Amino acid sequence: MTPTPPRRFFRPQWAGRNYSLLTLATVITNLGSHGALIAAAFAVIDAGGDSGDVGLVAAARTLPLVLFLLIGGAVADRLPRHRVMVAANTLNCLSQAAFAVLVLTGDPTLWQMMVLTALGGTGQAFFAPASEGMLMSSVSGEQAGRAFALYRMAMHGAGIGGAALGGALVAAVGPGWVLAIDAAAFALAGALRAFLDIGHIPRREPGGGMLSDLREGWREFIGRSWLWSIVAQFSVVVAVVGAAEAVYGPLVARDELGGAGPWGLALGAFGAGTVAGAFLMMRWKPRRLLLAGTLCTFPLALPSAALAVPLPVTGLAAVMFVSGAAIEVFGVAWITALHQEIPEEKFSRVSAYDWFGSVAMVPLATALAGPVETAVGRTSALWGCAALVVVVTAAVLFVPEVRTLTRRTTKVAESSPGPAAAARPEPVLVQEQLAEKRDVSGTA
Template identity: 75%
Template sequence: MTLPAAPPPPSAAARRRPSWAGRNYSLLTASAVVTSLGSNGALIAASFAVLATGGTAGDVGLVAAARTVPLILFLLIGGAVADRLPRHRVMVGANALNCLSQGAFAVLVLTGSPQLWQMMLLAGLGGVGQAFFGPAAEGMLLSTVSGEQAGRAFAVFRMSMNGASIGGAALGGAMVAAVGPGWVLAVDAAAFAAAGALRSFLDVSHIPMRVKSSGLLSDLRAGWQEFSSRPWLWGIVLQFSVINAVIAAAEAVYGPLVAEEHLGGAAPWGLALAGFGAGTVCGAVLMMRWKPKRLLFSGILCVFPLSLPSVGLAIPLPAWALIAVMFATGIFIEVFGVSWMTALHQEIPEDKFSRVSAYDWLGSLAMVPVATSLAGPAETAFGRSQSLWGSAALIVLLTAAVLSIPDVRNLRRRTPAPVPGTEPAADRPCRASADAEGPGGRLG
């Protein structure tokens, strides 16, 4: 009788990783940290690049809108493409587009005075790249993690991203002051190149090939059916389409004005935003240990405190109290974020991850430009304090409404039975659902 061959011993790197942090997960996390460091600094650099050419605040807004509009328009197509093609290839292609667009932006800034239309065009290309990258990256992360430790894996991933965002913004601001915005944009282009190289090493050999569908529109319809058939899913996405919008208006428009008039200027407001970022890191640490049984119920209860920053600005609170409120809010939103990702991972078929993620992204972003553009007229019509109180009331009312959905209250964490002899959780093959090729079964 021939005995089966013994599995190869794990590498030294694999022995140092936790059992749930497999090779693919580690590559995804490392590449996400690299791009987050570069991108958060580049957002600051792009604004200062516009101002350096004599542009106005309105021109800065036009460049920002030039990135946001293509991002919103192409999200659903990006999600469908990511579920048709190998997701890591979509991610690498999107990184290449972002690398080229940011590199061209850097060259224009370093060699002369770029025109506004050129900066808008390059920002728009960056938005297109993000529209294809986002759903593919979330689908890849969700399909890379499995087992009982999924929540912990998502918490560590989000903690790494949030930490990189804080560090990237601080480093980017310092570099803009020291060497100018052009070099910060060049560093961001290099970061996209490095991240794309890392993502090219992702191992997808265990994922079955997709069955060719009748076309892109058919894929979009299938994604919509998956999305619309789950009240908890579309209910929470609708909730956050408004919540994200009013929070963006409060932070981007009202926050700086309150800071200038009542808190002593930009520095206290910057500390408040940094406090929020530090809170998200602490929230991720909490979610590495806490595994709430009722995933969505626990997460949605943590959405109520998102009204507190608007209340703090409406009063307004002194700077130290506002910083404390923002820190606590960061903890609560991270509890929701990890619970949300865990619920998606548990409930959505693997072959539809990216399409569902695209609808989630679309709902989260679509109302933000509207809210930020209406913040000024709302202040004129109702007053700043009243507008902020209205934002807080909307968050509370919408969150209470979502809690009326039975699945939000009752959806429970399911603990999969361990399968002897399988790979670590983050490297275990995640099989496609029954309508894809291969055996049926079931986060940059």
């Protein structure tokens, strides 16, 4: 009788070693970093800062993220991505450790906290494109969407847990120890990422320099109408939704809903919605990826409209849950489309342009939120945010590729998306026939 081999820890066949390491490392860093965001704000307050100082420290993180994203994408496509990720994690670890030491041993000054936070933003600018490129290269085939969905579900779940745990720890032991835990999380995650295997990634030929790499990434980005149009759309969507939720939401909660507690409940409902959306996308494989994702962007107008009314807490929480689930459907469809259409050696540069478009207008929108409220009133400003989301999302549906880009069972990405690529309909027709034969079951 043949002995039964010992059972190993269950892991789906499509979840290879790199994918598993990336997911585990992301869970660890999200547990730490979401708590650290709360800890940083309370560290500023405990040092005698006011709301303006908290905003300055937050802006100090965003500014280098905007400035260095495109360079980070070029570096990640030029060097081994896992080394870029480890270097970025090391910078984050050291900056958070120094922040923790300052908080635990004395009175940190505002400029010190801004500098250390800016170092963390710089690390994120290099990490994000490398991480997304590494994730997309870690999966293949028709299970890619499911893999991205599971990754994002783990990421969001860890973020929710990290925020809850971080808030409790800040109250129990103070912000310094939460910052120290975040530094340790970056160290552990960086160690895991050091073991990523890049043997399957083709060796990159030496390029013509950083500027040449940036130009090549720009050509890849601007040569695909579905890509630049959706990034342009989301530069507006993310900006106005961010302004509504970061500036107007807390004010509406204070004046109409009963304070910070109800607003925290609404934000928690949004987080739960993202997890539910990722779970849905593990089962559902929409055939027209970008059409499904874009249609699910319309619900992002609902939170601003709910705050404008304003709805009671239960209604606001329900709206936030729906919008969280909807944006996750878009997120999984989007990264699946990028994985399918973009050549592997350009993943990180295209991802950098995507990230840049998403965050570049956020500081401007949050800065203008106060003056706009003074000029037209809070209710009108919120209705304006909702209207902008609807208008730019409707506009992007006029781009033919957004409506017609179809999921493929195998990745066939063109190195140059010129007219010749658009003039060949046969592969799309074949893939549509294949898609019709697949079960429509419910898909980072």
